[in-house]
Amino acid sequence: MLGLLLARQGVDVVVLEKHSDFLRDFRGDTVHPSTLNLLDELGLGEALAARPGRKVDALRATFDDGSVRVADFSRLPGAHPYVLFLPQWDFLDLLAEEAAKLPTFRLVRSAEVVDVIRGHGGRVAGVRVDDGREVRARFTVGCDGRGSVVRSVLGLRPKEFGAPMDVLWFRVSRRPDDPVGLDMRVGAGGLMLCIDRDDYFQCAYVIAKGGYDEIKTAGLGAFRDRITARAPHLKDRVGEVASWDDVRLLTVRLDRLRQWSVPGALLIGDAAHAMSPIGGVGINLAVQDAVATARILGPGLAAGSCTDDDLHKVQRRRQFPTAVTQAAQRLAQRRVVDPLLHLTGPVDIPGPMRLLDRTPRLQRMAARAVGLGVRPEHL
Structure with a gap:
């Protein structure tokens, strides 16, 4: 996204992608209205709509004693009163294809960054990739995720x-009469989410921190039993999780840099602030960071007048919405997720969620907080 926005302003951009393509599973798929609005502003709304995705205008949660609606996106202002579940590779391919039309944009695949290049006075002057090549630049932006090499x-x-x-991420097949969109199941020991990808579910099974080894020791059969306890309708196909190779572990982190930049380099997205999966906000916060960065730095980069001091402006712009969102995630972790992970009996609908289910106005407020976020960016 940042490369596309800068190239549209005439800035020479080189994007280094570690892999040969974007076709990797178990990545963020939740595209919120704030991001959809930005794509409209970019003129990419129709192209995105042509990609395979599921529109969800409400979020529901199923407990042992019933289901409740916790967020209603249908009354959000704007052209996108819904959350779009779209494989991340489709989203990234769209941006890369659009950027490739611009003469100042270049995407280099299979280029894993392993170090930065230092210039006069230790200022960052580019990066070095794993095959020894050097890519020199006036400014380097690290967008390499929660395990950022650039940051390290x-x-x-x-x-x-x-x-x-x-x-724990895995997939099972989906049938026409299965739940549509996002199916969230809550029970003793945690929760499971099933993301509708048309002919299969991308499933996220939430476990206690560091509990994966214990689950593996108990065996694959016991894990399948856990799945069917959460989602009984999957009982006849849970065998599709045939080995532990079909399961991917996401180690959840929630952190934030105190300093997002050094002379010659800036960090944004998960490299600057790893987000919890709560609310599915990660990709959307990263997009917001990219838009703010392009708006703040783009004109100066194009004119050759951008300075290291300008990098600090990005953090000043984006730190507040990031901190507020992370505070909400920390509260949800402490008050909702952590207690659920340690319950052993039936889990009934909590009182606050019953109130939420009975109060449409509160559902709309929840949808606005998740879907539009704090201080959404615009081009």
Whole structure:
């Protein structure tokens, strides 16, 4: 996204992608109205609509004693009163294809960054990739995720807020009469989410932090039993999880850098602030960071007048919405997720969620907080 926005302003951009393509599963698929609005502003709304995705205008949660609606997106303002569940590779391919039309944009695949290049006075002057090539640049932006190599070699250490859970990702087939959109199941020991991808479900099984080894020791059969306890309608196909190779562990982190930049380099997205999966906000916060970065730095980069001091403006713009969103995630982790992970008996609908289910106005407020977020960016 940042590369596309800068190239549209005439800035020479090189994007380094570690892999040969974007076709990797178990990545963020939740595209919120705030991001959909930005794509409209970019003129990419129709192209995105042509990609395979599921529109969901409400979020529901199923407990042992029934289901409740917790967010109603249908009355959000704007052209997109819904959340779009779209494989992340389709989203990234769209951006890459659009950027490739611009003469100042270049995408280099299979280029894993392993170090930064230092220039005069230690200022970052580019990066070095795993085959020894050097890519020199006036400014380097690290968008390489929660395990950021750029952040590590710069010696920047984020403040850790902790997370009580990890997530196991897997897939099972979906049938026409199965739930549509996002199916969230809550029970003793945690929760499971099934994301509708048309002919299969992408499933996220939330476990206690560090509990994966214990689950593996108990055996694959016991894990399948856990799945069917959460989602009985999957009982006749849970055998599709045939080995532990079909399961991917996401180690959840929630952290934020105190300093997002050094002379010559800036960090944004998960590299600057790893988000909890709660609310599915990660990709959307990263897009917001990219838009703010392009708006703040783009004109100066195009004119050759951008300075290291300008990098600090990005953090000043994006730190507040990031901190507020992370505070909400920390509260949800502490008050909702952590207690669920330690319950052993039936889990009935909590009183606050019953109130939420009976109060449409509260559902709309929840949808606005999740779907539009704090101080959404515009081009």
